Amino acid sequence: MYLKLTRRKFLDCPGTNSEDAGKSEACQGCPNQGICSTGIPVAPDSDMEAIRERMSTIKNKIIILSGKGGVGKSTVSTQLAFTLSRDKNIEVGLLDIDICGPSIPLTLGLQGEQVHCSGSGWQPVFVSENLCAMSIGFLLPRADEPVIWRGPKKNGLIRQFLREVEWGSLEYLLIDAPPGTSDEHLSIVQLLKEDLTGAVVVATPQSISLLDVRKEINFCKKVGLPLIGVVENMSGFVCQHCKKSSELFTSSEGGAERMASAMGCPFLGRISVDPRVGRCTDSGLSYVDAYEDQPVAVQFLSLAKSISFF
Amino acid sequence: MASTVENPTNIPEHCPGTDSANAGKASACAGCPNQQICASGPAGPDPGIQLVKERLEQVRNKVLVLSGKGGVGKSTVTAMLSRSLAARDKDSNVAVLDIDICGPSQPRVMGVLNEQVHQSGSGWSPVYVDDNLSVMSIGFLLSSPDDAVIWRGPKKNGMIRQFLSEVDWGNLDYLLMDTPPGTSDEHLSASTYLSQAGLTGAVIVTTPQEVALLDVRKEIDFCKKVKIRVLGVVENMSIFVCPCCKRLSEIFPATTGGAKKMCEELNVPFLGSLPLDPTVARYCDEGKDFISELPNSPVVQALGEIVKKLVMVCESREE
Numbered sequence: 001m002y003l004k005l006t007r008r009k010f011l012d013c014p015g016t017n018s019e020d021a022g023k024s025e026a027c028q029g030c031p032n033q034g035i036c037s038t039g040i041p042v043a044p045d046s047d048m049e050a051i052r053e054r055m056s057t058i059k060n061k062i063i064i065l066s067g068k069g070g071v072g073k074s075t076v077s078t079q080l081a082f083t084l085s086r087d088k089n090i091e092v093g094l095l096d097i098d099i100c101g102p103s104i105p106l107t108l109g110l111q112g113e114q115v116h117c118s119g120s121g122w123q124p125v126f127v128s129e130n131l132c133a134m135s136i137g138f139l140l141p142r143a144d145e146p147v148i149w150r151g152p153k154k155n156g157l158i159r160q161f162l163r164e165v166e167w168g169s170l171e172y173l174l175i176d177a178p179p180g181t182s183d184e185h186l187s188i189v190q191l192l193k194e195d196l197t198g199a200v201v202v203a204t205p206q207s208i209s210l211l212d213v214r215k216e217i218n219f220c221k222k223v224g225l226p227l228i229g230v231v232e233n234m235s236g237f238v239c240q241h242c243k244k245s246s247e248l249f250t251s252s253e254g255g256a257e258r259m260a261s262a263m264g265c266p267f268l269g270r271i272s273v274d275p276r277v278g279r280c281t282d283s284g285l286s287y288v289d290a291y292e293d294q295p296v297a298v299q300f301l302s303l304a305k306s307i308s309f310f
Numbered sequence: 311m312a313s314t315v316e317n318p319t320n321i322p323e324h325c326p327g328t329d330s331a332n333a334g335k336a337s338a339c340a341g342c343p344n345q346q347i348c349a350s351g352p353a354g355p356d357p358g359i360q361l362v363k364e365r366l367e368q369v370r371n372k373v374l375v376l377s378g379k380g381g382v383g384k385s386t387v388t389a390m391l392s393r394s395l396a397a398r399d400k401d402s403n404v405a406v407l408d409i410d411i412c413g414p415s416q417p418r419v420m421g422v423l424n425e426q427v428h429q430s431g432s433g434w435s436p437v438y439v440d441d442n443l444s445v446m447s448i449g450f451l452l453s454s455p456d457d458a459v460i461w462r463g464p465k466k467n468g469m470i471r472q473f474l475s476e477v478d479w480g481n482l483d484y485l486l487m488d489t490p491p492g493t494s495d496e497h498l499s500a501s502t503y504l505s506q507a508g509l510t511g512a513v514i515v516t517t518p519q520e521v522a523l524l525d526v527r528k529e530i531d532f533c534k535k536v537k538i539r540v541l542g543v544v545e546n547m548s549i550f551v552c553p554c555c556k557r558l559s560e561i562f563p564a565t566t567g568g569a570k571k572m573c574e575e576l577n578v579p580f581l582g583s584l585p586l587d588p589t590v591a592r593y594c595d596e597g598k599d600f601i602s603e604l605p606n607s608p609v610v611q612a613l614g615e616i617v618k619k620l621v622m623v624c625e626s627r628e629e
Binding site: 067068069070071074075099100101103106107143144145146147148149150151152154178179180181182183185186204206207208209211212214215216218219222237239240241242244246247248249250251252273275278279281282283 | 378379380381382385386411412413415418419455456457458459460461462463464466490491492493494495497498517519520521522524525527528529531532535536550552553554555557559560561562563565566586588591592594595596
């Protein structure tokens, strides 16, 4: 007998605070179903009010996603943040919701920094006058301390980040997500709802990456998250010795541009491989500031422009 | 007056696990949003742990392939190791279990993308790639490969439990388990369910840059915390050989000394490095067996050495 999971099994959790908790078709088979459906009155979520208020002073809230790990979400988020904040009149924030693998303190050169708490909330850590960030990385006693948390606890921290961090007035809040389509992604979408401006999806050209990226795009469509577009990272490499270009991660299916077109999603452009991007990422430096005239800097500037026009 | 947020008050210590006898009751649980739910549920060890132990009794070596970081090549390396182990000894049986629920890559990498899983009286039959190499993944259970699996932790844990307790592997010499990045539900569940079944250890995959090593150090620490033996670290995408001029380039510069230095610092074995070969990447995309088709590739040569070391480490434990 063939085993196939029915479509029903893939319906999404309505949320433990929802009125449908435990009663929705999606709940069947979930280990938490009994508890959710006990009929304990669901109190209105008081955090939502506080979150709404925090978000009200932020113009654009953009989440950077990918179904796949290691495609460069944190690198793209960081370099985009650096690039957008080159205009000193534009205030930019970067929120790292990758609880298990928080890279942002490293990529912004803020390792060892601490979060200060004042009467008006948690203060984000500043890179420059108009660029700040928040990450669990700043709350850990050691950088290599693992965060071994199950979903509910991760959700709790994301909720705290949204409720407590005093961003102030921002033009852009970029949200760096972990790979996948799980707790963190559901939480951020459920907590921010219509407040989210849109999603930038990062992919690499390989089919194995596009396989997961398609799922992510379908996730966005399913939860009603507007798609700003797809970026193809690690797209092409120019050998520094012979100056010839080659593809590191070839695709048998035409890469991210073709996939984006097939899924009715805008294509925001490519970012080529330059080992100096890796060095900047590891050292917390802005690539565009360091290598303004290089092709990859032009690509980052173009990406920032596309986002500002959304 | 400003104060430093070091331990935000409602984020407690490490979760004992929702299945633990202490679930909801440990001091660590205070303040956790799930505390009441855990405390009200049935306490005691999950019967699944015993089921998994019985099911995996005939599996000699159970190896987790981990990395704190995504995209370093866990799935590729798992597939490479499994193909290599199966090819070097046709009498040994090898299998791959893909527990990356959100991003299952193994069906594609192993070239069995549209296969189906059969269910018999003795359990779920894995999909066979070769006579002595089989695979199980949630990828086989989806109606379409583009279906997003948008599940929270508890549901993912349920699936992992099923995979570990219901797949009829038969007699195996090696079961390699491909995991998603991170140190969360899937990793905790896998280590809990395998705790009585005798986990041989973990192979950790990384790339050379610090942004990857940062997460990999956490993963190694996780292994120490949950008492999983680290069999060794593989450094993937270590160097790129330009197909035109054959000169070497570092795509992901090892700004802090790479995996070898990290292994020395953390006193874990270094199994070896694999270069970045776009042909291998393409073969993985197409699910082809590059070990038999590209035996002279530097990747295949390096892989041979890594597998030798891995087999030695696994067998030394048996003695």
